Amino acid sequence: MAEKDKLKKVGDILLNNAMYIIIAVAVVYIAIMRPTFIKLPSIVNIVSLTAAKLPIALGIGGCIVLTGTDISAGRVVGLTACISASLLTTVFKVFPKMVSAAPLPLVLLLVIGVGALVGFVNGFSVAKFKLHPFIVTLSTQLIVYGIILMYLMRGVNNGQTLSGLSDNYRSFITGTLFSIGGVAVPKYVLYSIILTIVMWVIWNKTTFGKNMFAVGSNEEAANVSGVNVMRTIIMVFMLAGMMYGITGFLDGARIASANANTGLNYECDAIAACVIGGVSFVGGIGRISGIVVGVLLLQIIFTGLNFLAVDANMLYIIKGLIILIACAIDMRKYLVRK
Amino acid sequence: MAEQKQTVPQRQLRGLYSKVNISVKSLNIIIIVLAAALVACMVIGVSNAGFTVQFDSLGGTTVEGQKLMYGELITAPDAPTREGYVFDGWYLDQNTTRPWDLKKDVVTESLTLYAGWRVP
Numbered sequence: 372m373a374e375k376d377k378l379k380k381v382g383d384i385l386l387n388n389a390m391y392i393i394i395a396v397a398v399v400y401i402a403i404m405r406p407t408f409i410k411l412p413s414i415v416n417i418v419s420l421t422a423a424k425l426p427i428a429l430g431i432g433g434c435i436v437l438t439g440t441d442i443s444a445g446r447v448v449g450l451t452a453c454i455s456a457s458l459l460t461t462v463f464k465v466f467p468k469m470v471s472a473a474p475l476p477l478v479l480l481l482v483i484g485v486g487a488l489v490g491f492v493n494g495f496s497v498a499k500f501k502l503h504p505f506i507v508t509l510s511t512q513l514i515v516y517g518i519i520l521m522y523l524m525r526g527v528n529n530g531q532t533l534s535g536l537s538d539n540y541r542s543f544i545t546g547t548l549f550s551i552g553g554v555a556v557p558k559y560v561l562y563s564i565i566l567t568i569v570m571w572v573i574w575n576k577t578t579f580g581k582n583m584f585a586v587g588s589n590e591e592a593a594n595v596s597g598v599n600v601m602r603t604i605i606m607v608f609m610l611a612g613m614m615y616g617i618t619g620f621l622d623g624a625r626i627a628s629a630n631a632n633t634g635l636n637y638e639c640d641a642i643a644a645c646v647i648g649g650v651s652f653v654g655g656i657g658r659i660s661g662i663v664v665g666v667l668l669l670q671i672i673f674t675g676l677n678f679l680a681v682d683a684n685m686l687y688i689i690k691g692l693i694i695l696i697a698c699a700i701d702m703r704k705y706l707v708r709k
Numbered sequence: 710m711a712e713q714k715q716t717v718p719q720r721q722l723r724g725l726y727s728k729v730n731i732s733v734k735s736l737n738i739i740i741i742v743l744a745a746a747l748v749a750c751m752v753i754g755v756s757n758a759g760f761t762v763q764f765d766s767l768g769g770t771t772v773e774g775q776k777l778m779y780g781e782l783i784t785a786p787d788a789p790t791r792e793g794y795v796f797d798g799w800y801l802d803q804n805t806t807r808p809w810d811l812k813k814d815v816v817t818e819s820l821t822l823y824a825g826w827r828v829p
Contacts, residue, residue, distance in 0.1 A: 438724035654724030
């Protein structure tokens with residue numbers, strides 16, 4: 372009996388950590404096959420890309436805690452990246468009458484506002500009409516995409532990729548924060564860390580954060596105990612929207628251009644990262660540290676597969692499988708927990 | 710003892726999983742099968758490794774694609790020709806705004822390069 376229990380325990384550990392084990396084995400394999408993968412430039416690259424994708428995951432994490440999801444995220448990133456790239460540029464194709472780039476803080480506030488507005492529409496529809504977030508965010512996703520396409524047709528741009536960004540915008544985001552061993556760490560890593568700290572405080576130290584978890588684990592009970600459910604839901608989606616806005620602002624400069632495809636599928640990566648990081652679809656369960664780990668793990672495995680020159684088409688299948696496994700493990704953990 | 714365990718009702722899943730009715734045993738099998746599929750996909754991906762670089766000559770003579778590994782330089786293909794135009798290098802976009810330096814730029818993903826043409 373004891374022997375059997377022990378075996379069961381080992382099996383439990385193996386199954387609950389199946390994803391981490393696979394990723395660890397893959398990383399070891401990649402490190403052996405391509406030693407440059409664990410060299411400093413590659414590590415800095417992974418950290419930077421993680422930082423770039425972290426804000427959107429932090430935003431979506433809140434929606435998942437509410438047992439929801441947000442599939443409009445990627446398009447909001449695209450829209451805000453296009454807005455940033457059109458205003459902070461040297462060639463004003465979208466607004467031909469402009470002569471100099473708009474002030475940075477103003478554009479940042481504008482894109483945060485745009486994100487918050489989309490978030491408000493999402494949150495309000497979910498909270499007020501009890502619509503499933505999937506259907507609401509699906510429609511806002513399409514609407515935002517339409518707006519991106521129309522925005523890019525404005526002026527003399529004719530739907531083309533926006534580039535030629537102003538120097539102070541680019542250096543504000545991708546400028547060197549500090550160098551280690553001759554490898555520059557871009558400034559947006561710092562911004563991402565700040566956002567993570569802010570989100571950690573919001574999730575763990577504020578009434579709003581506690582209300583969010585209460586609503587996520589049991590809406591009825593939260594309502595009875597005096598939580599303003601509607602306001603909480605709207606605020607979670609608005610906060611998420613702001614995060615997408617910031618991601619868009621960072622992404623425009625990071626990629627040095629923006630077009631209608633910027634931000635495409637970002638929400639898939641973000642949702643996958645959250646689920647891997649233990650933000651459960653069961654609702655009311657999740658930690659900021661988990662999200663950070665999730666984004667980092669995904670980035671490590673996909674950078675690694677890229678090093679092995681695995682075709683991008685296969686990466687989509689792998690991503691899909693990773694989400695499925697993460698969900699199955701998530702369910703299992705919930706069921707066996709006493 | 711074992712029988713008693715089975716009579717304890719299983720926890721009901723909530724949230725997005727609230728409609729899911731599955732036992733831990735089936736979940737174990739699903740996790741193992743999916744994990745095997747994931748590993749298989751990675752193995753297939755690695756054994757077919759290589760990024761394809763395609764050349765779109767935009768109306769000029771056809772240029773053969775190449776298969777390259779991460780971080781490799783593209784071997785300069787024979788320059789395409791097109792009547793009435795002079796070839797002036799490969800670009801990442803059709804509008805020929807982002808040139809590709811064959812001597813410096815390394816491949817990090819599958820991509821298509823477009824020929825740049827100018828009027829002589």
